[in-house]
Amino acid sequence: MAFQKPSHTFTKIHLKALRTNNFKILFALSFTVFINTLSFAQDIPKKGKTIAPSVKDSLVISSDSLSIPEISEKSQDSTLTDSVKPKKDLLEHIVKYHAKDYTRFSQKNQKLYLYNEATIDYGDMNIKAGNITIDYTKNTVYAKGITDSIEGYTQKPVFTQGSNVVEPDSIVFNTESKKALIYNSKTEQGEGTVIASITKKENDSVYFLKNAKYTTSENLEDPEYYIKLRKAKIVPGKKIVTGLANLFIYDVPTPLGLPFGFFPQSEKQTSGVIIPSFGEQNDRGFFLQNGGYYFAISDYVDLAVLGDYYTNGSYGTRLESTYAKRYRFRGNVGFRYENLITSERGFPDYARNTIYNLRWSHSQDSKANPSSRFSASVNLGSSTYYRSSVNQVNSGAFLNNTLSSSVSYSKSFEGEPQVNVSLTATHSQNTNTETINMTLPTFQGSVGRIYPLASKEGSKKGIIQNINLQYNLRAENRIQTTDSLFFKKEMFDDAKAGFQHTIPLSTNFKVFKYFSMSASTNYNEVWTFKTIDKTFDPVDRKAVTTTVNGFDTFRTYNFSTSIGTTIYGMFDFEKEGKDPKIQKIRHVMRPSISYNINPAFDKYYDSYEVISADGLTTSEVDYSRFEQGIFGSPNKNFSSSMGISVSNNLEAKVRDKDSTATEPKKIILLNNLNFSTSYNFAGDSLQWSPVRMSGGTQLFKNKMSVNFGATLDPYALDNNNNRIDKFNIDNGGSLFRLTSANLTASWSLSSKKGDGANDKGKQKGIDENVRSGGRDDDLFGISEDFADQQIKSDKKDEDDVPSEFYNYKIPWNLRIAYAVNYSNSRRQNEISSHSLMFSGDLELSEKWSIGASSGYDLKNAGFTYTQLRFERDLLSWRMNFSWIPFSTRTSWNFFIGIKSSILKDLKYEKRRQPDIRL
Template sequence: MGSNGFKNTLHILIFLIFNNFLAQNAKDSLKGKNTVTDAATLKMDSLKSDSLLKTEKISAVVKTKADISKSDIPKKMTILHKNASVVYQDTQIDADYISIDWNKNLIFARGKINNKGKIISPVTTTQGEKKYETESLNYNYKTNAAIAYNSRTEESGGSIVANKTKKVNDSIYYLRQGKYTTDEYFLNKKDSLADYYMLAPRIKMIKGKHNSRVITGPVQMYIENVPTPLVLPFAIFPFSEKRSAGLLIPTFGEREDLGFFLNKLGYYQPIGEHFDLKIYADIYTKGSWNLRPEMSYKKNYRYSGNFTAEFGQTIRGIKGLSDYSKVGTYRISWQHQQNEKANPYFTFSASVDASSMKFYNNTLNNTNIFNGDVLNTQQNSSISFTKRFLNLPLNITGRASYSQNFATGLANLTLPDLMVSVNQFYLFKSKTGARSGLLENIYVNTGLSFTNSVNAQQEELFTKAMYDKMQTGIQNTIQISTNTSLFKYFTFTLSADAKNVLTTKTLQRSYDPIKNTLEDHEQKNISGFSTFSTAASIQTVLYGMMTFNKASKIQAIRHMITPSISASYSPDFSASSWGYYKQYYDKSGQLVPYSIFDGGVYGAPSSGLMQSIGFEIKNNLEMKVKSKKDSTGVEKIKIFEDLSIRGNYNFAAEHHKWSLFSISTQSSLFKNKLNVNMSMDLDPYKTEFTPGKDTGIQTDKFGAFSIANFNAQLSMPLSEAIFGEKKDWEKAYDKKGEIRYENYYFDKNNYARFKQPWTLNINAQYTYTKGIMRTGSENFAIGLDASLKLSPYWNISGSTNYDVVTGKLAYTRLGFERDQRSFSINFNWVPIGQYRTYEFFIGIKADILKDALKYQSRNFPTGNSSF
């Protein structure tokens, strides 16, 4: 026999012996003869107490492969080295070194080791769709029990690293010295150190089919590997797409008037599929407290909304001293929106926001300060619905509203306000399909409304005093209009409207000479009035163009004028024949007329005969200039988007036939960088003053044209995008930062270059009111709102208002934000004023913690809430 034949015979013999060994081992296993003991080759002493359980029947073939494979038949061992892999059922182990003890059903795996004995390539275990990394692993392939060292696993956007992990079964894991983080750079292995993590000495991880959760004992937060004071006695981290209950981590800071605080400390609890409940608490060291439950709800493609109730006590000063005060506050808010596609024939919406009069002056929720809500002087609420019909030209609208004025204490409640309106319709059919002429263009609008409202002090609401002041009324309106073209260039319009009103109360007014006051007495009786008026107008458009030679910078100026003239008529409803007005004697003995419907829900009929002609002239002025930046070679500049002058002359008036002349303008200058809106009222009659009196008497002397009112508003929203050309950073610089600084670019001298976006909104408002006063009053305020990114990770923002008349700063806020990769640090500060305060918080940006550890409110169905 040759040498080749001998080698082939030897190979066959070895194969038969090894095959017999595998068959015998499998046979013994099926009979349940083998017992499993903890006999791994690495860290034997530390595993003596960790049993890998008793034997189980093998249910699949163990498949192996490696670059180098050795078998120890007497010891029933297989050694795999380099690119080693073992597959059993749905579990695959890949490592640099693997040993299999067939007698004990144990697999030991170890990562690749460098010259210094350090693991440089981990063991990778894949089970189903999950992947785990460890430095070393002991695994019982029959019971699926395992013990791993320096393991790392990813769960739903988070990573858990533990010194030691014990797998009891496919559902339960125990970890020692576990670190949990959501740092994306660490997850993607761009960085070997997480910028933050939660450290727990002991962790239990429970895995389910659709969700998992981690339960810990004491857990401490580390930032940049530095321990923080944030320690929780326990924590539960859910790994699921479903909502989970969790703590609401607060902000902290100090307010000068109330002391140190914790704001938004609370708890989050999902309720069913469509509801979320959050309960917040605001706590201050000087005794103030506030409780705020919030309920959010949503049903996809149907509706969404939220409900908030807030109540608390604001305590200032020291009890027993003169500066001590205790104020109770409350607020109720409800927002509801219906999806547009839910029901095209019925819509419902609600925007309710009601609070105690002193709520914003004594707010304990500091969000109201930083958002500027404490400056509110008026608050409005409404609930409304609209019903449409498929086969009827009707719309039914219902509304309930509530408004309160914090300055005066007055509240207005309307409950309900109903209106039935008929869709606009034409009286005559068109003969040709295209409507022309006055008759074919006649259309009608009509409706019937019912309202029930009251004006009262807030403390009078829902008391007998409120019901005594309540007023109810019904109103029917009809409007008829038509229009046509005249002489091709003119548009002629005619209109008429009529109104009928019924009310449940009328007014009786008298002068009390003893008290020297006017006495108003409401009469509870059903009464009504009717009014009507007519109007006609004619309008056209005129264009003018001035062109310049081609060498001129200005190429053309275009002026568009839209003049219109109108005439209107309305009877004198204060005449005694109508019965809508009465008279009383004032303190000088003169008769003074008044309407018995004054203060009614639909107002009072107009007094005085109206036979007036009005005019309005609108102007639009634009200019074209040469521009190299525009593809057409010219650029259009708006000088005046709108410049309007209007007024009217009443032929029937005994005095002051001319009204005020109103001038208004709107323009955008410097390529829409500056928006200007101005309005002014000119009084054409001269006002004369007597010595010692500040109020004048208006004469019939025409031509004075003094300023009665003036208002100017300027706004300038600026940003770095407005100035200069856009820069392609990738083309400008060859190098880009790595890992933490990936948003940085580097020039040839290795200096960092980065974008610095900024915004600056400048607004100014000036008002001047004089009327018939000797001296007018003026207000002038300038506001600034700005933000600047000092670097890709540092942002500064702020806003302030300066009162030019008093020379004082009003509401001012400063904010600083630092992006720390997977979390952000924010600091807000109000340095001056009544609400001086500062606030600090750390917010984790990962969605996985939006329920377990929350800071900001959560939006349906998912939100970017943070801790």
């Protein structure tokens, strides 16, 4: 476990005559100009009108001029062809109106007056207000609220036309031209709201505004921020186009503004530019990070192309895509590449490093196909990727030391018996040794259990009827390589392939009513395509191994049987007239004895002679030509052993604290307590194997999980700390010698109402850790890509809203992980590892929260990787600060921006990345 004391942190400070690369700086500046240009030039093109063909068909025959059309008597009626057009109705649609207090019509003024909870329905238009007046001569509808001396101005108009809803103070609507004047309106446009003093409705799809405010705040009476639009045009559901606009924070103007602006409005995904964050790093200069373009390809798949650029020439790129189809599948794929340059060319510390990482996650819906399934979880790339990457999104995976992948397809064929097949490709990579193990691919097939002697009707009973057999096939192509040879020709030179066939035959039956007994035999056959041959080289004085290509096989078999039972014990503490807290304890014990025979297959073994310098044969060394195969080699020595195991479980019934409960409460004292050992009858010495003990339990209402284990050796050690064939108790010691022990405990604590404190804000960072192969918690920290998170706080109960300045009910949570390992196999008597890790979050107020992830190495006395987090909820805005105070990843990250996704690029982010350190 990596650690470092704060007092041991040193920073190497020195000056360099760094060369200013003007071209690369100008390139970075031009990139920002490109972004600002495209950010306000996104529109949805209208569909062009089709042009009707103007060429007439030459085959059309014109009518004869002599032909006289027949005129019916009905068409000659003069009353049906009256030249006087009927007068148009006063209103085109039927007007439906209603009012609670009164409805009055003025014949003289041709006006209809509605008062108190008035409603008008006219075509697709609906108006609700306290006071509505309809002027039939001017074809206008005037709506306003009611002024009350107690409640003030109430029953403001609500104007609805189609899907557009406007809530003004008053409105004048012309039923003939469909135009309207709206005063002090509030209109929802996408995730935001437009508040305008005067709005002119031109038609169903165009609005003109004057002195308007655009905000995503929930408090529309006093928004904490808004963008002031002096003049604007709104096309609902499509766009907002403005003239001069600038940002106001609590009615205080800021210099952040634009001479003109464009806000796309769409109910579905749209493509657009992703604004990068900027900062500075001592050894790479200024940088732009996580900027690029988002492609909304379709409703099923998208693509984000992101890039990083540093003025010293370093760069990086990321491709992130998410896809999903309902009831079928969902997944995501990402590729990351970074070309990192350290220092300047010509300096002794100049270096260039190229790293990459590929991730793919795919899951199939269970409803898609019940008989077949495809899944993928891929995480592979450079072993140093997470340690070398300077992108803040990888901070939570800095301590990963393994990368693993698996892509599998399985299918079941229903029937009697059932047949299952699967094809899997796996990958395992150690980032410390840079060793890669792969299987490309692994095929597995199996035939379900067959009971050849069972009756066709009734249950299977007895030793004969329970006889069953299976067939399993495993074919594997295994590759072991390193980072430097990954996916090169040399990687496949040492590939190993083989087939393994197994046929287990077993049965089970009852003995003496209370004992269960099973017996089984297993046939195993291995096919391989490479074997070895060993000879001794008298010149170099060593054994020479030669690979032999060609098909070869070996066959083995074994026999095993076991007998076991279950014993129940009850300790009753109840007595007449007494009600003890612990009423009963139940002990469940499951002893088991097994016997195994493995014959010797020494016919598959050969030997070579070791010749001394004077030409004499000194010894013979046995070897198997299959020993380097992927399925191992057959046993050389006969084995006859007995295994003994005992598992225990303890439960208790205690008095419930709830006085209304009629039954005692059951709690678990020990989930399991297991002991196991074995005795080898065929061995000539050290026949007893060490006793292995393991156990676990949960405490404090399952909040704390404890697991422990130990190894007890019955044999003694000699003066050279080697095991000898003499019991430890006969050598003057105890019955058993403790050779190793371990204890792990994890404890999750939280306040009663703080179980989810700040969880949603960091869940995306934890998901990023899991996808990168890390922990599913924040004990090692989380990703610091705050700009890509959209946190929406849940609405709390109105009756329990704490103060914004002081939260007297402080929600909190704490996670603790403790681990200790003891070693004493050769009298070293030492604690091999001893660590304590912890992480937690504390909500100081409704808006303020802090969190930390750290640990302490108790053996080496040093802090482990530490991350401190601070967050402030600014209503429509969000502020985050993350700080790694020490270690080689010392850095900090500050972010403030708008939560809404439509204005998420209105942000400020400042980062300080790790510097060069000793």
